[in-house]
Amino acid sequence: MLRMMDQQARDLVKAIFPPGDVSDEPEDILAYGFDATGNECAPELVAFPRSPEQVSETLKLANERGFTVTARGAGTGFVGASIPVRHGVALVMTRMNRILEIDRDNFTALVEPGLVTGQFQKEVEKLGLFYPPDPASLNVSTLGGNIAMGAGGPRAVKYGVTRDYTLGLEVVLPTGEIIQTGARTVKSVVGYDFTRLMVGSEGTLGIITKIRLRLLPKPDVVRTMLAMFGSVNDSAMAVAAITKEGIIPRTLEFMDKNSVTAVEKYIGAGLPADAEALLLIETDGAKELAEKEINMIKKICSQLNATQLRVARDEAERETLWKARRSLSQAISRISPTKINEDITVPRSKIPDLISKLSELADKVNLPIVNFGHAGDGNIHVNVMTDKNNKEEYARALGAVDEIFAICLALGGTISGEHGIGLEKARYLESEIGKAGIDLIKRVKIAFDPNDILNPGKITPEGV
Numbered sequence: 175m176l177r178m179m180d181q182q183a184r185d186l187v188k189a190i191f192p193p194g195d196v197s198d199e200p201e202d203i204l205a206y207g208f209d210a211t212g213n214e215c216a217p218e219l220v221a222f223p224r225s226p227e228q229v230s231e232t233l234k235l236a237n238e239r240g241f242t243v244t245a246r247g248a249g250t251g252f253v254g255a256s257i258p259v260r261h262g263v264a265l266v267m268t269r270m271n272r273i274l275e276i277d278r279d280n281f282t283a284l285v286e287p288g289l290v291t292g293q294f295q296k297e298v299e300k301l302g303l304f305y306p307p308d309p310a311s312l313n314v315s316t317l318g319g320n321i322a323m324g325a326g327g328p329r330a331v332k333y334g335v336t337r338d339y340t341l342g343l344e345v346v347l348p349t350g351e352i353i354q355t356g357a358r359t360v361k362s363v364v365g366y367d368f369t370r371l372m373v374g375s376e377g378t379l380g381i382i383t384k385i386r387l388r389l390l391p392k393p394d395v396v397r398t399m400l401a402m403f404g405s406v407n408d409s410a411m412a413v414a415a416i417t418k419e420g421i422i423p424r425t426l427e428f429m430d431k432n433s434v435t436a437v438e439k440y441i442g443a444g445l446p447a448d449a450e451a452l453l454l455i456e457t458d459g460a461k462e463l464a465e466k467e468i469n470m471i472k473k474i475c476s477q478l479n480a481t482q483l484r485v486a487r488d489e490a491e492r493e494t495l496w497k498a499r500r501s502l503s504q505a506i507s508r509i510s511p512t513k514i515n516e517d518i519t520v521p522r523s524k525i526p527d528l529i530s531k532l533s534e535l536a537d538k539v540n541l542p543i544v545n546f547g548h549a550g551d552g553n554i555h556v557n558v559m560t561d562k563n564n565k566e567e568y569a570r571a572l573g574a575v576d577e578i579f580a581i582c583l584a585l586g587g588t589i590s591g592e593h594g595i596g597l598e599k600a601r602y603l604e605s606e607i608g609k610a611g612i613d614l615i616k617r618v619k620i621a622f623d624p625n626d627i628l629n630p631g632k633i634t635p636e637g638v
């Protein structure tokens with residue numbers, strides 16, 4: 175049975191770690207109890223492991239003493255997955271942040287889970303290598319958190335997501351055993367594919383302590399372009415025409431009018447006030463090919479009534495164009511105090527239908543709905559802007575979320591493209607995977623974690 179930690183349990187956990195790596199100081203308890211959703215619940219103890227053995231000992235103790243353990247990376251999650259809802263120990267993985275090996279001959283790397291994604295990308299790029307997954311949080315979020323959440327990003331349209339680069343893992347099971355999954359080779363079919371099961375399992379099936387990642391050669395050049403449109407439909411037609419032409423851009427990002435206005439107010443990026451939609455498009459690869467493709471895309475956008483086209487001439491201009499996209503999350507937070515941020519995904523061809531239905535919904539509930547995201551793979555971030563303190567308005571906003579998921583599923587989509595389920599979307603899970611799907615998740619969870627001590631209360635509505 176799960177219970178709060180008594181003094182003896184606290185002392186036993188403290189004995190696993192050297193003094194500077196474990197804390198029950200109020201500031202640590204406060205700092206590690208929330209994530210980017212703003213939800214919070216305090217752990218009773220915070221520990222910063224440096225080895226799989228420390229993780230293993232903590233988990234074994236948790237089973238013996240009945241307290242819970244929750245792994246945590248940078249706490250940037252958007253669904254409450256790292257919040258220790260039953261208190262216990264928060265295991266903050268950020269001190270296990272070394273690059274253990276970069277194997278240039280075999281295009282792989284072995285890293286620890288607390289390594290910040292953007293830092294890893296910079297290191298491999300120095301060697302002419304490339305790690306494509308690029309969540310917008312990459313300068314803060316950790317590779318362990320990315321794997322646990324199955325993170326995606328703008329480059330998914332061409333290169334896929336974190337899952338596609340995870341070759342193998344070292345995992346401490348909730349019962350304390352340490353296992354290796356996958357292999358250091360691209361091919362491996364030995365037993366069940368536990369690597370894939372761990373990706374997106376939101377820290378409920380085990381704690382990742384080492385990661386073997388696949389790398390690619392770094393593309394020679396990247397070309398970046400902004401295209402502004404006077405209608406959402408024209409921008410959606412451009413997306414369809416680009417892919418129909420056989421071009422797979424490196425990124426194909428979409429921002430609606432509300433997003434453009436919010437960014438302009440926030441950073442003054444020089445975006446036109448009358449743009450109804452914006453596409454941020456990149457091509458990459460060998461110089462001639464990237465150049466040829468960006469010119470073809472330019473032509474397609476012009477033919478589809480783009481009102482303005484801007485191609486970055488150098489790295490500095492490229493960064494300026496990306497600043498508009500990367501500042502979006504903060505920019506739209508200024509529209510109203512509360513942002514309900516969903517990351518639904520529909521088949522690419524359904525984006526115009528989705529945007530038009532969302533616009534009808536915004537009128538119906540009389541609230542701003544801001545849409546942006548990865549048009550290239552149909553993953554649109556839908557943000558219902560509201561104020562949590564205004565009870566009537568907030569209830570209307572939550573009603574809008576119910577409708578957003580219903581619209582998404584009716585269009586053949588999925589309720590989360592990259593942010594996961596956590597606490598926030600647990601009650602919607604059944605609408606997508608059914609009761610039998612939920613029962614199976616619970617059975618898998620019990621097989622891994624019979625005492626439900628690892629990150630309980632996540633994914634399924636009422637835990638196991």
Ligand SMILES: Cc1cc2nc3c(=O)[nH]c(=O)nc-3n(C[C@H](O)[C@H](O)[C@H](O)COP(=O)(O)OP(=O)(O)OC[C@H]3O[C@@H](n4cnc5c(N)ncnc54)[C@H](O)[C@@H]3O)c2cc1C
Nearest residue numbers: 247248249250251255310316318319320322325326377382
């Ligand atoms: C501004 C902003 C932009 C974002 N953009 C994107 C985006 O483009 N794409 C995207 O996919 N997400 C995005 N996110 C969401 C978030 O950054 C990702 O979910 C990210 O992968 C979380 O990583 P983290 O290190 O912060 O993990 P945390 O939030 O700390 O933890 C997330 C989950 O991972 C588990 N976990 C962490 N480390 C381990 C480990 N070593 N072993 C097992 N489980 C572990 C935790 O228990 C928890 O369940 C964004 C968030 C913000 C704030």
